[in-house]
Amino acid sequence: MFQREQQLIEEKIQAFCQANDIELAELKWQSIPFSGEWGISTSFFQTAANEARAGKGNKVPVPQRAQQIAEQVKAEIGSVPGISHTEAVKGYLNLYFTTSEYARRVIDEVLTSRADFGRGAPKDERVMVEFAQPNTHHSFHIGHARNTILGEVLARLVEFAGFETIRATYPGDMGLSVMTAVWAYDKFYKGQEPDGVHERGRWQVKIYAEATAKLEPKENETPEEIVQRESYDAERREMLRMWEADDPYVHEMWLLTREWSLNEFRDILRLLDVKMDVWFFESEANKLGKEIVDELIAKGIADDERPEGPVIVKIDEKLGLTKERYRTMVILRSDGTSLYSTKDLALAKQKFEQYHVDRSIYVVDFRQSLHFQQVFKILELWGFPQASKCYHLSYGYVTLPEGAMSSRKGRVILFKDVYDEAVKRVLALETERSGNVPENERAQIAEQIGLGALVYSMLAVDNNKDIVFDINEALSFDGRTGPYIQNAHVRANSILKKADVRTLERSNISTFNFELSKHEIELIEQISRFPNAVQQAANEYRPLVMAAYAYDLANAFHSFYHAVPVLQSESEEVRNARLRLVAAAKQTLANSLHLLDIQAPEVM
């Protein structure tokens, strides 16, 4: 926002150094920390260090020499329009902006761009984000929720940063575990399914866990029990075989039960405000897989060891690596059936050829790091230039205090149960605390706040760390939480509602020609950081960056709210300027919350 001024000063510094025979290192600019007021700074450590290394004259220690240069440069620069004052301290040159000018530029930009404030320039690349890969026939638990939230927020960030973005989901709808669920339904529970999308989901978890328990060997089994268990196992395996052979009855059962899961999944996506563009099913990738294996064999990338062995790709060998790194990947079983790897290769080809994606992001947990490294390397050998732009966004597991979640053991925390609990808690709090939520909006606001708490708790941890799920922490409404940020938005809204909004709309230019308090300056600074936060979060594929930013912004607003009167300002001019500041803060909070997939309510 002060690029012209920065450039002018850079030129002055360069000219000064040239005149004084100082070999200037590249200037890096950063904002000044711990500033009651703000500005940008650069340092001369590198320049001083280079001098010392070159053995140039004065044997002054680096920090002192850096300070010397800073002081000389400061004297040389003199005064610059837009810059209120400069200082040389500890080897840094600090430039403080003229506050009124800076404030005006920031606020006017926000209020001109509105929902587009912070949006990046359109980029010439199409990105696909693949996320939300739940298994059907089980249920959607809190671990799937972390994945879905991470993926959706990443997609929003990348999209807002300027990339054309496609959201893809890849449900796991086949395999032995799926068939176990179908078998259990068909054998023991046919026609007994409850009504209600989520009731049926919970019921599916229950019968699946029950079925795996029946199939599990136990201690002290009687011979009859062993016979029983083995015949159950044979039945479900036979069912899997029939499914592979497209048996009509098995397919009908499979589709029926799959549809229940998908109904629940769609409803959860609706709750999370996720709009998928592409649905890849594992069962469909399964069919595509076998063709690409032939292609890889024909191209000499894969080695066919059938019938004795499987089809493999000796990745290290093909890449000419001597050290063990990517190892060997099996891409087709010796009996000719597909593997996870077969399907991922087929899927990638489809992404590149049918959807023309330039960049492909996979949001999948960290256990599959090696798998994706192998897949990406095979894509490279295969000749896809996009292979270098495939990225596995790995993230840590959501575990329970008593250990890992397990659908098989029925030891899962379902997303919907946490969601319901969240809404219940907010409703209880609403009756206690907030008098100004209209009766007919309470339920909706409760959903927004409850989900806000849950979603933020998933985003406020860096993705490669595990989360031990504690419902009281996830649904906390105090401190560094979603509701804290939502509340800042609500407070900004309540000020604007009480003001005469027409005044605000009439003046489309802000004038901050009065002494700004440190709270106002801090708030303006936070608002101005938003575009950079978007770019950083998108470039690094890190939703956490945006989550942390949104909290800092809300924090600045809350402090401002307490310390600085708006409606009761000392003059009309100050009041108008502050109203514009509040409007800009509200807008930036709303933009941030949107990127975090959190609703921004008007009241709470």
Add this chain to the structure above:
RNA sequence: GCCCCUGUAGCAUAAUGGACAAUGCGACGGACUUCUAAUCCGAAGAGUGCAAGUUCGAAUCUUGCCAGGGGCACCA
């Protein structure tokens, strides 16, 4: 055996190689007839698993250990 991730105040987390390691929870002391406190203000609390190294400067980079988790040919 090889590879990957993690290790920061009591707990949970943060920190483009840079200025005093930053927040929240908890505990402590204050502030609601106010733009209604899901908030704010104040004070306490760690020198970043250990040991070397690189650097003017390291929580961050390198190496080696220690601890926890994960992965390594026909599971997904």
